[in-house]
Amino acid sequence: xxxxxxxxxxxxxxxxxxxxxxxxxxxxxxxxxxxxxxxxxxxxxxxxxxxxxxxxxxxxxxxxxxxxxxxxxxxxxxxxxxxxxxxxxxxxxxxxxxxxxxxxxxxxxxxxxxxxxxxxxxxxxxxxxxxxxxxxxxxxxxxxxxxxxxxxxxxxxxxxxxxxxxxxxxxxxxxxxxxxxxxxxxxxxxxxxxxxxxxxxxxxxxxxxxxxxxxxxxxxxxxxxxxxxxxxxxxxxxxxxxxxxxxxxxxxxxxxxxxxxxxxxxxxxxxxxxxxxxxxxxxxxxxxxxxxxxxxxxxxxxxxxxxxxxxxxxxxxxxxxxxxxxxxxxxxxxxxxxxxxxxxxxxxxxxxxxxxxxxxxxxxxxxxxxxxxxxxxxxxxxxx
Numbered sequence: 001x002x003x004x005x006x007x008x009x010x011x012x013x014x015x016x017x018x019x020x021x022x023x024x025x026x027x028x029x030x031x032x033x034x035x036x037x038x039x040x041x042x043x044x045x046x047x048x049x050x051x052x053x054x055x056x057x058x059x060x061x062x063x064x065x066x067x068x069x070x071x072x073x074x075x076x077x078x079x080x081x082x083x084x085x086x087x088x089x090x091x092x093x094x095x096x097x098x099x100x101x102x103x104x105x106x107x108x109x110x111x112x113x114x115x116x117x118x119x120x121x122x123x124x125x126x127x128x129x130x131x132x133x134x135x136x137x138x139x140x141x142x143x144x145x146x147x148x149x150x151x152x153x154x155x156x157x158x159x160x161x162x163x164x165x166x167x168x169x170x171x172x173x174x175x176x177x178x179x180x181x182x183x184x185x186x187x188x189x190x191x192x193x194x195x196x197x198x199x200x201x202x203x204x205x206x207x208x209x210x211x212x213x214x215x216x217x218x219x220x221x222x223x224x225x226x227x228x229x230x231x232x233x234x235x236x237x238x239x240x241x242x243x244x245x246x247x248x249x250x251x252x253x254x255x256x257x258x259x260x261x262x263x264x265x266x267x268x269x270x271x272x273x274x275x276x277x278x279x280x281x282x283x284x285x286x287x288x289x290x291x292x293x294x295x296x297x298x299x300x301x302x303x304x305x306x307x308x309x310x311x312x313x314x315x316x317x318x319x320x321x322x323x324x325x326x327x328x329x330x331x332x333x334x335x336x337x338x339x340x341x342x343x344x345x346x347x348x349x350x351x352x353x354x355x356x357x358x359x360x361x362x363x364x365x366x367x368x369x370x371x372x373x374x375x376x377x378x379x380x381x382x383x384x
Contacts, residue, residue, distance in 0.1 A: 019325035020346055027341075031055050032364045035341055042341035043369055045359045050214050050297045050316050051287070052364040053243030059282045063244075066278035074271035079260070082271025090277050091248070093284050097219055098234050098250035104259045105248045105277070107269045109209050109237035110136040112247030114143055115265030116235060117174065119258060120203065121146040126170035128162055128202070130154065130177040132184065137176050137207055146170070153181075156192050163200045173202035174233075179221030180210035183350050183358060185301075185317030187215075190222055190229040205233035213241025214316055218287040218294035241287075241294075244279040246272050296363035300370055304361065307374035308382065313361075319345075320357040320377060328355035331381050338376050357381075 015021040028036040032052025035044045053059050066086065074082035087105060094103040106112035117140030121127055125146035129137060132153045141148045149166060151159040159175070167173055175197050177188045190206060197204040208220040216223025218241075222231050233255070238246040249259060259266060287294060297316035305313045310320070322328045328344035335342045335357070346355045357377075361370070 019329060033362060037341065040336070042336060042339055043365075044341040045361065045365070045373065046341050046343040047362070048210070048240040048360055049243050050241040050360065050362050051243065051293055052362050053241065053283045053286060056243070056283070056286060058286060059243060059279045062282035063275035063279040066274040070274035072275070073273050076271065077267060077269060078271045079267055084271065084274050084277070086274055086277040086281065087271070090281050093281060094248050095250055097284070099228065100234060100250040101253040102256040103248055103250045104256045104266065105238075105246055105272065106266055107246060107272060109207075109235070109239065109247035110139070111265040111269060112235055112249055113137050113140040113207065115140070115263035116205070116233070116249055116259065117141055117176065118144045118264070119262045121172055121174050124171050126166055126173040128159060128173065128175045130188065132181050133176060133178050134182055134207055134209070137178070141176060154186070154189055156189060156196060159193075160196055163196065163202065167200050167202065173200065174205055175202050176205045177207070178210070179206045179208040180215065180315045180317065182210055182317065183345060183356070184319055185313060185315045187221055187224065187314050190231065191227070194229050194231060203233060204231050205235060206231050208234060208236040209240055210315065210317060212236045213283075213287055214294050214297055217291070238280045242280050242283045244283065245276050246280065293363055297361045300365050300367070301361040303367070304359065304370050304374050307371060308378045316361045318359045318361070320359065320381065321354050322356055322381070323353055325355045328357060331357055334380060335376065340373055340376075
């Protein structure tokens with residue numbers, strides 16, 4: 001219909017004018033760090049494959065073997081016939097790693113968050129969410145149909161004021177936060193959040209998408225500094241450091257069984273292909289056997305921040321905040337000319353006025369290339 005195309009064209013034009021229009025760029029990842037894009041070979045600092053496990057021989061071998069034994073797809077939802085035998089092993093491994101009674105694997109991290117929160121919070125419930133939480137946590141909160149209040153980023157005082165004002169009005173309350181914030185790289189104060197949640201009878205849920213495999217010797221953001229923070233709802237993904245795809249929730253046995261029965265994004269989604277589940281199991285094997293591997297991405301990120309004079313990295317993610325979208329795009333193009341793939345992150349992914357370069361460091365990045373990248377960023381972007 002002409003009106004539909006007119007609508008789309010008008011919206012695209014407004015995005016173009018604001019330097020916010022996006023386009024898919026075909027990218028060939030030849031290994032864990034090098035890519036080919038637009039005819040150029042670039043060293044990527046934009047991939048969340050933090051341990052480079054998507055290219056690990058043992059992980060690829062496990063995926064191929066699973067296809068040979070179980071086929072390419074799962075065939076149905078997990079509650080019908082899609083719950084192939086590999087799921088039990090993966091969920092058991094995740095629960096053990098996170099020190100919970102049980103785990104449930106979802107089709108993706110977005111599906112997990114969109115499904116978990118509505119099971120626990122309904123119209124009479126309250127969700128308190130960090131303002132910089134990932135979009136899928138926000139989606140889950142909004143789908144719950146409960147009251148949603150955001151608290152200022154990592155601001156414990158503001159969160160407590162919201163609990164004091166609203167907790168008594170609702171039968172159930174949930175506090176939602178990222179463990180590692182994907183665009184800023186900083187960590188949530190999980191210990192303080194857990195104490196506050198306990199004091200106000202609220203359930204704490206942490207999205208550990210960027211913590212698993214890297215922080216806490218690979219166990220995630222609730223294990224930083226060898227001090228385990230007891231979080232009743234530990235959600236995460238298998239698509240970052242694990243190198244594959246999928247999402248999960250680690251929780252009590254009762255909560256997991258409730259998810260099996262009520263989480264719509266689990267019940268009405270086809271199960272993950274066996275190869276994906278087998279690859280995740282193999283990745284966990286690597287993380288547990290190569291004990292120095294999880295610490296490498298953060299060490300490389302800290303080296304970069306030290307060389308550039310930026311605040312010391314708290315995780316493997318380092319933002320270089322530049323302000324407007326056009327400046328961020330120009331900086332990304334400059335780095336591409338130097339042989340680096342560093343994506344420009346623009347609103348609405350980040351707040352207005354905070355467009356940035358987001359650098360993601362992996363175990364495989366050569367130290368000499370990190371030094372060269374730091375030199376370019378410091379002299380041609382930060383001091384420009």
